[in-house]
Amino acid sequence: MSYLQIRHLSARLVGAKDRLLRDVSLTVERGQVHGLVGESGAGKSMIGKAVLGILPQSVEIVEGSIELDGVDLLQLSAAERRRRIGAHCALIPQDPLTALNPSRRIGPQITDRLVQILGWDRTRAETRAVQILGEVQIEDAARVLRSYPHELSGGMRQRILIASAFAAEPKLIVADEPTTALDVTVQKQILKLIAQMQARHGTALLFVTHDLGVVSKVCRSLSVLYGGMVVEDTAVRPFFAGPQHPYARALLAATPKYTDPLASLQPVPDAVIAQVRQEVKASDKGWFHV
Amino acid sequence: MAEGRGQITRRAGLRLWLAGLWLTALVLAALLAPWIAPKDPLAQDLFLGRLPPFWVAGAEPGFLLGTDSLGRDVLSRILYGARIALVVAVVAGSLTCLIGATLGLLAGFLRGWVDTVISRLIEIWMAFPPVLFSILLIAVIGPGLSSIIIAIVVIDWTRFARVVRAEAMAQGAMDYVASAQVAGRRRGSTMWVEILPNVLPTIVVLLTLEMGIAVIVEAILSFVNLSISTDDPTWGGMIAEGRSSIHHAWWVIVFPLITLFLTVLSFSQLGEGLKDRFDPVLR
Numbered sequence: 243m244s245y246l247q248i249r250h251l252s253a254r255l256v257g258a259k260d261r262l263l264r265d266v267s268l269t270v271e272r273g274q275v276h277g278l279v280g281e282s283g284a285g286k287s288m289i290g291k292a293v294l295g296i297l298p299q300s301v302e303i304v305e306g307s308i309e310l311d312g313v314d315l316l317q318l319s320a321a322e323r324r325r326r327i328g329a330h331c332a333l334i335p336q337d338p339l340t341a342l343n344p345s346r347r348i349g350p351q352i353t354d355r356l357v358q359i360l361g362w363d364r365t366r367a368e369t370r371a372v373q374i375l376g377e378v379q380i381e382d383a384a385r386v387l388r389s390y391p392h393e394l395s396g397g398m399r400q401r402i403l404i405a406s407a408f409a410a411e412p413k414l415i416v417a418d419e420p421t422t423a424l425d426v427t428v429q430k431q432i433l434k435l436i437a438q439m440q441a442r443h444g445t446a447l448l449f450v451t452h453d454l455g456v457v458s459k460v461c462r463s464l465s466v467l468y469g470g471m472v473v474e475d476t477a478v479r480p481f482f483a484g485p486q487h488p489y490a491r492a493l494l495a496a497t498p499k500y501t502d503p504l505a506s507l508q509p510v511p512d513a514v515i516a517q518v519r520q521e522v523k524a525s526d527k528g529w530f531h532v
Numbered sequence: 533m534a535e536g537r538g539q540i541t542r543r544a545g546l547r548l549w550l551a552g553l554w555l556t557a558l559v560l561a562a563l564l565a566p567w568i569a570p571k572d573p574l575a576q577d578l579f580l581g582r583l584p585p586f587w588v589a590g591a592e593p594g595f596l597l598g599t600d601s602l603g604r605d606v607l608s609r610i611l612y613g614a615r616i617a618l619v620v621a622v623v624a625g626s627l628t629c630l631i632g633a634t635l636g637l638l639a640g641f642l643r644g645w646v647d648t649v650i651s652r653l654i655e656i657w658m659a660f661p662p663v664l665f666s667i668l669l670i671a672v673i674g675p676g677l678s679s680i681i682i683a684i685v686v687i688d689w690t691r692f693a694r695v696v697r698a699e700a701m702a703q704g705a706m707d708y709v710a711s712a713q714v715a716g717r718r719r720g721s722t723m724w725v726e727i728l729p730n731v732l733p734t735i736v737v738l739l740t741l742e743m744g745i746a747v748i749v750e751a752i753l754s755f756v757n758l759s760i761s762t763d764d765p766t767w768g769g770m771i772a773e774g775r776s777s778i779h780h781a782w783w784v785i786v787f788p789l790i791t792l793f794l795t796v797l798s799f800s801q802l803g804e805g806l807k808d809r810f811d812p813v814l815r
Contacts, residue, residue, distance in 0.1 A: 291710075294710075295713070296713050296714060299643050299644055324713075324716050328714070328716020329716070331714060332714060332715070333711055336707065340708060341707035341708050343729075344708075345729035345730050345732075346729070351708075354717065358715075359715065403711075
């Protein structure tokens, strides 16, 4: 049963001719983790932003639908969309250092949504905040809630962001490269924490990353993007057994292997890039939009 | 907080203290001028013209910093001049800040057509030469304290608007704003609750700088005789008058100049100091 269903989504810069997202379709099943993989600029973060309604103003969606639990978000009024996303979706952002407002205490940054969107009273929201911080192994929750972000370490802040994302029991969380800004030792813990929380709460997760190693550990299915186009959309097991698309195959081959750390890295061959570019171009044929 | 990060505070430093001390003295001087000024600032006595300050030979007791060519007491005029200087600094500074910062915040956060309109307005506005603009403005609305304040606001709001806009844009691109939006916060409310507190340190620094600038602009306008009536003691007016007798009575121009200089300097130093206090990361 799918929770998020994106159909034929195209987006472009306002007034530009070329598309940034090209006819993207993908599905995230209820309570499952779907990976979104690609190089920088492939449009993976943009898909996450489109779902959460936080695309920059310079980007417009020109085609397609984003169905959340059967309701097309793009057909709703702005206020209705904001409420629906606020109640059912959350974001785990990339950089824990800029993802918490430096001039506000942690407490209200977690409870705001509970109070304003879900209409809880403050005491209940605060109790919930303490409880959810406990779930991400933050012992001293009362103190943390009173702290300002700069008083806490980067790893701590990332835990808080994860807790905050799960606080309102959303049905879908978009994790936008949640481990990229962290150092390697913390990455593993955070990844484990996200996986644990996801399993415990049964939340659907759209996991944006460029790290196929992470995908193999966390995700159930994945989409590989190039140039805003989905080149491969499949379950994780068949993908790692042997990707269908040559670009996906090259991308997998380019991933460093822990079993063979001395092997030289394999760049994606130029021929493969040329081919996938050709496909991207071909997809633009017959695409008209004024 | 027991450990690390929370403990790091910057010491306010000597600069801030000296600046604060000078400005406090100035505020007291302005408030208490009628009681502490040794003479009537308007009283003329041509027999007592161009008396030197007390340590120079030929000084009269009671005229600590000497007199000008009309025999008016320089110290008393400086003390009374602080009133006008401070009123201009505070009122013009705050109004400029309010208008400029609001427009800058709207443009920088809302972007889109709001930004286009405000940005074009700023560019057009800044194409006018400011001194000429203010002289023209006062020529039209007539001299007086409120005219000066209006002139300063009209000229200088762009300073705030530009800087605050850039800062609001930078803050708007941060992940915490995206998180707040996903959590269902309205755009307007995001601007006040999430963005404004983080732009505030910048605004405070600009405000204190602007207060210094307002004092200077008032002095410039007095200098070209477009400020308040020439009888009222203003620092700029005193400097203008002192210029004509600079060769035989240097004190008439030097003391108001020093006062002006220290005041403007103090405002800017105060801004730097307050910025550290307001900055949540350095707090």
